[in-house]
Amino acid sequence: ENEHTSCFRQGFLTNLLNPKVAVFFLTFLPQFLNPNHNTFIQLLVMGLTYLVLTVIWFAFYIFLIDKISAFMKKPKTQRYIQGLTGVVLIGFGIKLAFEKNN
Incomplete structure (x- = not known):
């Protein structure tokens, strides 16, 4: 079984x-x-309609996630996300350093 x-x-x-x-x-x-x-x-017709719409939605969802996953796995995208995350963390650190204690 795969x-x-x-x-x-x-x-x-x-x-x-x-x-x-x-x-x-x-x-x-x-x-x-x-x-x-x-x-x-x-009820059978409504249930089958619900089933067909759900299958279409999940197929679209899987297709979209697959495309996003392929984009996110690219080394250039990974470097960009890491750089952006680093900048955000540095910004939080600077904000924390200049924050006054109450």
């Missing part, structure tokens, strides 16, 4: 066993049901 399959399985089980999803479906969705029609079919 790492991607293991990560996928862990994420799938985490979402499947997440009680917040069940609470959302039980509290929020019933207000949109038409009692004159088959409620099971309506």
